[in-house]
Amino acid sequence: MAKRLDVKDLNIYYGKFHAVESVSLAVPPKNVTAFIGPSGCGKSTVLRSLNRMHEVAPGARVEGKVLLDGEDIYASTVDPVSVRRTIGMVFQRPNPFPTMSIRDNVVAGLKLAGAKNKKQLDEVAERSLRGANLWNEVKDRLDRPGGGLSGGQQQRLCIARAIAIQPDVLLMDEPCSALDPISTLAIEDLITELKKEYTIVIVTHNMQQAARVSDQTAFFNLLGVGKPGQLIEIDDTEKIFSNPSQKATEDYISGRFG
Numbered sequence: 001m002a003k004r005l006d007v008k009d010l011n012i013y014y015g016k017f018h019a020v021e022s023v024s025l026a027v028p029p030k031n032v033t034a035f036i037g038p039s040g041c042g043k044s045t046v047l048r049s050l051n052r053m054h055e056v057a058p059g060a061r062v063e064g065k066v067l068l069d070g071e072d073i074y075a076s077t078v079d080p081v082s083v084r085r086t087i088g089m090v091f092q093r094p095n096p097f098p099t100m101s102i103r104d105n106v107v108a109g110l111k112l113a114g115a116k117n118k119k120q121l122d123e124v125a126e127r128s129l130r131g132a133n134l135w136n137e138v139k140d141r142l143d144r145p146g147g148g149l150s151g152g153q154q155q156r157l158c159i160a161r162a163i164a165i166q167p168d169v170l171l172m173d174e175p176c177s178a179l180d181p182i183s184t185l186a187i188e189d190l191i192t193e194l195k196k197e198y199t200i201v202i203v204t205h206n207m208q209q210a211a212r213v214s215d216q217t218a219f220f221n222l223l224g225v226g227k228p229g230q231l232i233e234i235d236d237t238e239k240i241f242s243n244p245s246q247k248a249t250e251d252y253i254s255g256r257f258g
């Protein structure tokens with residue numbers, strides 16, 4: 001539970017395209033780290049490389065290391081599927097299985113891994129839905145389809161599905177970008193709750209959101225079209241938003257570009 005991530009001199013390529021250059025950063029356990037920066041600077045690419053999700057893109061590859069509590073997730077003995085189990089991901093658009101029941105959506109990963117005991121699965125479903133602050137809204141309709149929930153509820157359902165398998169780290173790629181302001185606040189409150197048990201990395205375009213939910217913030221930038229994205233600085237969120245070390249960070253957070 002809640003492990004530490006260390007990224008060491010990570011370069012990420014899509015075929016011949018060098019998308020991200022020499023990123024090194026550390027994500028402490030039970031901490032929220034936000035990735036911010038202009039479009040195309042590689043935030044999602046770095047996030048996806050943290051659980052090898054980028055590998056679903058043909059030709060994508062990394063050089064460098066990503067360590068989970070010291071274990072290299074890219075070691076030749078490591079199965080990418082097991083990495084994605086220990087490092088879960090929540091995507092931009094809520095993606096529940098629309099016709100599957102709410103309960104089955106939550107335990108889909110466990111069932112896929114062979115779990116069959118109905119009582120245990122029901123317990124996991126309840127615990128995960130409570131953990132995702134959704135239980136009270138759905139407890140009377142657990143057998144209804146996941147697609148029948150509102151967008152904000154669907155996103156919390158996806159978070160319940162991600163935590164049902166008890167990952168060590170949760171990656172969130174703009175989890176609120178498709179949600180209204182009320183649902184966004186519900187997810188932000190939930191992130192603050194989840195931080196007690198999980199290590200969280202979130203990509204967000206919303207700087208107020210980064211300031212509200214994260215402990216440390218990483219600012220990424222790119223020097224021009226076709227150039228690789230770079231990590232400009234990473235520091236305590238308060239410092240990044242009040243007194244960043246780099247001028248590019250200050251220009252970005254004060255709205256001068258991006």
Ligand SMILES: Nc1ncnc2c1ncn2[C@@H]1O[C@H](COP(=O)(O)OP(=O)(O)OP(=O)(O)O)[C@@H](O)[C@H]1O
Pocket residue numbers: 014017019037038039040041042043044045046057229
């Ligand atoms: N599957 C892919 N194949 C080829 N190039 C890709 C792929 N995914 C991303 N890229 C490229 O890698 C670079 C970084 O993209 P990425 O999506 O990581 O940026 P981002 O900072 O998350 O952007 P945004 O804020 O717009 O989501 C971009 O130039 C993008 O076009």
